[in-house]
Amino acid sequence: MLQRIQTVYLAIVFILVGVLPFVFPLWKLEGGKEFYFMSKMVYQILFGLSTALTVLSIISFKKRQQQFVFNRLNMILNLILLGLFVYRSLNLSGETPVVSEKGIGMFLPIISIVMLVLANKAIKKDEDLVKSVDRLR
Template sequence: MIQRIQTIFLFLVAVAMILVISFPIWQQVNPSQTQLMTLTAWNLTTLDVVGQEPVDTSSKIFIGILAVISAGIAIFSLTQYKNRTRQMFLNMVNSFVMVVNVGLIIWTTHTANALINPEVNGAFVTGFWAIFGGMICNLLANRFIRKDELLVRSVDRIR
């Protein structure tokens, strides 16, 4: 049924992935405080703080694509409420996509940090933490879906 609690959690997964797309993921300032490096879901931009103009921009579209795929899987899983097994499988796939996305973000930030300021780590901001919020909501949705499935099986056993 669509009015179950897992529907809210799956909707929150989609919202979290939209936050990943909308907000910056990581920021770093070089030691002389003249350049700011910002990672978003679509690109990695080095900005000159003094002139407020981009020095370098490299495309990181794979992060945004994985976030869109994850949001799409969550919305599709939300509509599969009649088949709980398929819904749990889709949520497992979605968890894997989010873990791969986090891994790619960490790898990207590690390599970018080595270029600008290897002594100090950059700061993960809203977009990065939204992925973890999405992961938690995805796990909670799976838990409640599993609980519904066990309830239905126990009722079938009584008949």
């Protein structure tokens, strides 16, 4: 059902990876120019795949195991995205003239991963409840 708590968590993930990257910059370049994810093709692909997996997970609410797998894949994608952000921020430190300030957009994958973990816990709890009811029959 769409009113489950994991759907709320997945809706938050959808907002985090599908909407907020357009609003918050990843970092600010020299001269105050903001760097959004649309500037690099790799970030576009990863954010797009993450958004697609989130939508697929929300749509497949009747198949809990499939939803669980989609969330796991989404976590891996967000970890890769986070790794790219960390690599970029460590490779081009704040003292260089290229990057002057990190943006809040770099933290979106972290919050997304936390929400996906909470969604998976809720899915597991639902699955255990269904199995316990089947045992009583």
